[in-house]
Amino acid sequence: MQLDALKYFLYVVEDRSISKAAKKAHISQSALSQMIHKLEEDLGYELLNRSNRGVTLTPMGEIVIKYANNIIKNFDKMMVDLSNHQKQQSKITVTGTWSLVAYSLPCMIYNVKKRFPEVEFDLVAKNLDEILSDIKNDLSDLGFIDVYMEEEDNLMYYNMGKEKVVLIAKSDYKIPDKITLSELVDVELIMCTINKKTCENIDISLKPLHKKLDNLNIMFKADSLTAVKSSILNGFGVAFVPYESIKYELYEEAIKLIEVEGLNLDYDIYMVSKKTKELSEVVRASREYLIEEGRKSFC
Incomplete structure (x- = not known):
């Protein structure tokens, strides 16, 4: 089976059109049609429903598309690894949750790079399922998550410390420096x-x-720490954020911390990787260095 045909199949599915996919692939429409037909012949199944309105996936096509992306990503990573080995170079891909990549992990990457200057590091933000999937499929070497998972699928987990979560407000925002959990319910909150x-x-x-989270006086929700901090600096309310993300604003006294009696939202950070025997020498050395350094490697 030709890998190019699989890539072009993805183009066709994405654009729902063989003609549009042909333009993207810079080949003729007839050549692309022949490649897709050859792919179907090799697999022994019809993958596309063709009509004047375009193309849609058959049930067999749905199965192929589920695996095609990982097949191509693994092939591309294999070529990178081969190239790196030939050049006597190494590359490590590190994935982490969005909040960790935004604030805590860059310092860790900087520190480990100092220890292994010959290694190229890539830092990528993904959700939990994607991180674990990439580790299992060798698309990522090390992952950083905020949920402990049972050790399965040949993965190992290491506690790297805690992420501190704090309640913040603009420095002149009218709220006591210490409130109760009951008082929190009525505070204007940016979530x-x-x-x-x-x-x-x-x-x-x-x-x-x-009470539940939705019972709080939530003004609005945002999936960006930058947007949340901007709202706080504009005096729009209070917000829970990782401590690492507001060190500069605290130093500048632009914001203040608010203690909520009896409330502790700190959570553990875990590093995940495949088992030692399945790791390359450079990934194994980087992982051991991070385990030894622990929390000191974070910002």
């Missing part, structure tokens, strides 16, 4: 949805009050 762990922990903490 950052980038970290589901914080949302889950708030829900748990509100149970004794017979």
Whole structure:
């Protein structure tokens, strides 16, 4: 089976048109049609329903598309690894949750790069399922997540410390420096949805009050820490954010911390990788360095 045909099949499905896909692939429409037919012959199944309105996937096509992306990504990574080996170079891909990549992991990458200057590091933000899937499929070497998973599928987990979560407001915002959980219910809150762990922990903490997250006075929700911080600096309310993300604003005294009695939203950070025997020498060395350094490697 030709890998190019599989790539072009993805183009066709994405554009729902063989003609549009042919333009994207810079080949003739007839040549692309022949390649797709050859792909169907090789697999032994019809993958596309063709009509004047374009193309749609058959049930067999749905199965192929589910695996095609990983097949191509693995092939591309194999070619990179081959090239790196030939050049005596190494590359490590690190994936992490959006909030960790935004603030905590860059310092870690900087520190490990200092230790292994010959290694090229790529840092990518993804959701939990994507991180674990990429590790399992060798599309990523090390992952950083905020949920402990049972050790399965040949993966190993290492506790790297805690992410501190704090409640912040603009420095002149009219709110006491210390409030109760009951008082939190009435405060105007900007909710950052980038970290589901914080949302889950708030829900748990509100149970004794017979309240849930949605019972809070949430002005709006945002999936961007930058948008949340901007709203706070404009005096729009208060927000729960990772401590690492507001160090500069605290130093500049642009914002202040608010203590909520009895509320602790800190959560653990875990590094995940495949088992040692399946790792390259450079990934294994980088992982061991990070385990040894632990929390010191973060910002």
